[in-house]
Amino acid sequence: MTTPVPTVRDRRRWAQYLVNERAEALVYRQLATRREGEEREILLALADAEGRHESHWLDLLGGEPGRLPRPDLGTRLLGWMATRFGSIFVLALAQNAEGRSPYGDEPFAPAVMAADEKIHREVVRELAARGRRRLSGTFRAAVFGANDGLVSNLALVLGIGATGVAPQFVLFSGVAGLLAGALSMGAGEFVSVRSQRELLEATEPSDYADEALPHLDLDANELALVYRARGMAEADALVQARRTLAVVQSPGQPATGPIVVATPASHDVIGSAWGAALSSFLFFASGAIIPVLPWLLGLSGLSAVILALALVGVALLTTGAMVGLLSGAPPFRRALRQLLIGFGAAAVTYLLGLLFGVSAG
Structure with missing residues (x-):
């Protein structure tokens, strides 16, 4: 497949891509300053990826042009919001922007760049989803x-x-x-949310039978039924029950102990x-x-x-x-x-x- 000969219009389009990539990278870096740990690293990695795209258009243009256009309106809006509003709004806009990438129909954009943009949209969507859940x-x-x-x-x-x-x-x-x-x-929301939280709390593992563990028959081992009721396969439930009783009934252990170390359910989504x-x-x-x-x-x-x-x-x-x-x-x-x-x-x-x-x- 032959590469089309670039025209003046092509070069203008490349310059627009160049400034948009720079502006998007800046947005991700600005968002990264408000985050810590993994989210910060992900945002910085996205900024680096936009930098690679920027390099592609710079190479096609033969270096930094003397005059560059302004980033398009959507990208400028992203930059403006990144310095003034919460990241969830900016990430939601960035998700839409990544989904509207023109590289799929751009003859001078390699397939890997179009694929990058699709992956970027999913990465940004997942980051935005964390905020949406909160x-x-x-x-x-x-x-x-x-x-x-x-x-x-x-x-x-x-x-x-x-x-x-x-x-x-x-x-x-x-x-x-x-x-x-x-x-x-107000009253309806209070009753609705409180009822939902109480319903979820009722489904969490209980410590009601913990005090009975030291007295269970190790051979009969009905504790395995508890684990099976919680979704374990029969063989796995039996192994877990024997392991729990071996710990609880060993000398020097307290008289009671948890049937299972349960992770408390998160109610962040409910609020x-x-x-x-x-x-x-x-x-x-x-x-x-x-x-x-x-x-x-x-x-x-x-x-x-x-x-x-x-x-x-x-x-x-x-x-x-x-x-x-x-x-x-x-x-x-x-x-x-x-x-x-x-x-x-x-x-x-x-x-x-x-x-x-x-x-x-």
């Missing part, structure tokens, strides 16, 4: 709380307002909906019950106050409705984009989905309000 419990409650507050209170005030009641009644309904919804969300409840309460309230703001400012009628829709629309787009960003999905698509769902619910209640208003008239 955030998932409280973040889920926060996002759901804010979104529920936005949608439910927007639907409430528009539905009430469409009936033609006085602005003061719309305002009262919005504030009442805010308090009722926030308390309900704290109080943390989930508080974040859900606060974020529901912060979302629910937005549709009420026009009436708090003294507006009424169509002007209040339009301002409420505009404010809630911006908030829905923001929360949708954040969810998309943190989940590694396209932020714009998630933002648009959030907007359509929220406005769809509000439209239904508004039409019902109009209907009841006409009927009452």
